[in-house]
Amino acid sequence: xxxxxxxxxxxxxxxxxxxxxxxxxxxxxxxxxxxxxxxxxxxxxxxxxxxxxxxxxxxxxxxxxxxxxxxxxxxxxxxxxxxxxxxxxxxxxxxxxxxxxxxxxxxxxxxxxxxxxxxxxx
Numbered sequence: 001x002x003x004x005x006x007x008x009x010x011x012x013x014x015x016x017x018x019x020x021x022x023x024x025x026x027x028x029x030x031x032x033x034x035x036x037x038x039x040x041x042x043x044x045x046x047x048x049x050x051x052x053x054x055x056x057x058x059x060x061x062x063x064x065x066x067x068x069x070x071x072x073x074x075x076x077x078x079x080x081x082x083x084x085x086x087x088x089x090x091x092x093x094x095x096x097x098x099x100x101x102x103x104x105x106x107x108x109x110x111x112x113x114x115x116x117x118x119x120x121x122x
Contacts, residue, residue, distance in 0.1 A: 010056045015079045019086055021060055023048050024094035024112055029062060029076055030084035041084050044074055047092070047112070049099040063102060065110075071103060091115040 021027060028045040046064030053059050056079050063073045076083060092112035102110050 007055070013056055013079065015083075017085070018078050018083075019088055021048055021051065021078075021086060021088065022091070023051055023097055023099060024092035024115075025088050026090040026092065027062060028087040028089060030086070031076060032082040032084055044076075045089070046072075046074075047099070047102065049073070049102060051097075069106065091117070 025048045026046070027048055028043050030041050030043050033040055033042045044062060044064070046062040048060050049063045050061040051058070052061075058078045059075050060078060061073055061075045063071060066072045091114070093115040094112060
């Protein structure tokens with residue numbers, strides 16, 4: 001009973017413009033940043049290494065390699081009002097639900113194979 005009540009309260013807060021993001025996708029996330037009294041949109045591009053939570057609490061962790069080979073991970077709530085938009089640049093073929101092993105890999109060893117979409121004959 002309480003689960004149904006929680007879902008009915010959360011339903012109007014869920015965003016419908018969030019694309020279906022999967023682990024292994026290379027995405028560009030546009031997130032609104034507040035600095036003092038100014039507000040700007042900052043893009044963050046990287047590989048989705050984790051998707052956690054469900055409903056209004058659904059989050060994704062995106063990892064990218066910054067300057068000097070330092071890895072930067074950032075967690076984005078998918079239904080946040082500060083999330084401007086998400087562009088999916090590429091789908092990758094993965095066999096894990098969490099890609100934590102990419103943290104130890106550098107260069108070519110950290111690459112993921114691209115997944116191509118095939119059209120089914122009707």
